[in-house]
Amino acid sequence: MSKLNLTLKVWRQKNANDRGHVDTYDAKDIPLEASFLEMLDIVNERIINDGGNPINFDHDCREGICGMCSLTINGIPHSKEQGITTCQLHMRKFKDGETIWIEPFRAKAFPVVKDLITDRSAFDRIMAAGGYIDVRTGAAPDANSMPIEKKLADEAFDAAACIGCGACVAACKNASAMLFVSAKAAHLNKLPQGQAEKTKRTLAMVKQMDDEGFGNCTNQYECEAVCPKEISVDNIAKLNRDYFLATAKDTVA
Numbered sequence: 001m002s003k004l005n006l007t008l009k010v011w012r013q014k015n016a017n018d019r020g021h022v023d024t025y026d027a028k029d030i031p032l033e034a035s036f037l038e039m040l041d042i043v044n045e046r047i048i049n050d051g052g053n054p055i056n057f058d059h060d061c062r063e064g065i066c067g068m069c070s071l072t073i074n075g076i077p078h079s080k081e082q083g084i085t086t087c088q089l090h091m092r093k094f095k096d097g098e099t100i101w102i103e104p105f106r107a108k109a110f111p112v113v114k115d116l117i118t119d120r121s122a123f124d125r126i127m128a129a130g131g132y133i134d135v136r137t138g139a140a141p142d143a144n145s146m147p148i149e150k151k152l153a154d155e156a157f158d159a160a161a162c163i164g165c166g167a168c169v170a171a172c173k174n175a176s177a178m179l180f181v182s183a184k185a186a187h188l189n190k191l192p193q194g195q196a197e198k199t200k201r202t203l204a205m206v207k208q209m210d211d212e213g214f215g216n217c218t219n220q221y222e223c224e225a226v227c228p229k230e231i232s233v234d235n236i237a238k239l240n241r242d243y244f245l246a247t248a249k250d251t252v253a
């Protein structure tokens with residue numbers, strides 16, 4: 001069989017103030033080679049042809065890079081397939097006749113904008129709180145002028161792979177953003193270039209995370225399980241250590 005006939009149960013919500021509800025759609029003759037977002041495109045085309053309102057969902061790169069395609073599929077952010085974003089999920093992973101539940105990411109800090117689209121600008125504000133440096137960097141230095149231990153370079157690079165999709169928050173029962181914040185802090189805090197403002201950065205990012213209303217981490221590790229970039233919870237342990245030291249230094253100062 002090269003085509004699937006599916007039933008979609010989709011969360012529809014007009015705006016942030018609407019209570020929202022689930023609508024049912026028949027998704028007939030869906031090609032196996034279509035991506036999940038292409039399947040939604042096909043369904044939307046049919047809804048529009050029938051004079052209805054298309055299902056609103058976020059997307060940009062459709063290549064697993066931007067982190068925009070944030071959906072919960074059958075209760076799991078980005079689906080039960082590991083190490084991929086929704087846009088990298090293909091319909092061959094589903095069975096003919098299956099019912100698929102599609103909902104937005106659920107978290108107080110990610111309010112629903114419309115249907116499946118959530119406002120994840122809280123992540124941008126956390127990045128802005130800690131992401132800047134205020135030293136004059138001048139021209140780009142020669143790549144080899146500051147030797148960096150291979151292990152540290154690899155760990156920093158792995159942490160920097162976080163695309164900020166928010167799946168970690170959506171999967172956590174506490175809606176904690178610790179995996180995201182720890183990855184963003186770690187990719188700078190691990191490198192020699194990131195040491196000068198490590199204390200300031202760590203305190204500012206954690207404060208902003210708390211101000212945005214994210215919950216506390218209770219080491220459930222659901223975040224690591226759903227992360228499309230497989231960011232390690234080791235980063236959370238590092239952030240906890242950095243935060244403890246930063247708080248002590250700040251108190252002494």
Ligand code: FES
Pocket residue numbers: 058059060061062063064065066067068069085086087088
């Ligand atoms: S649309 Fe960019 S990661 Fe999915």
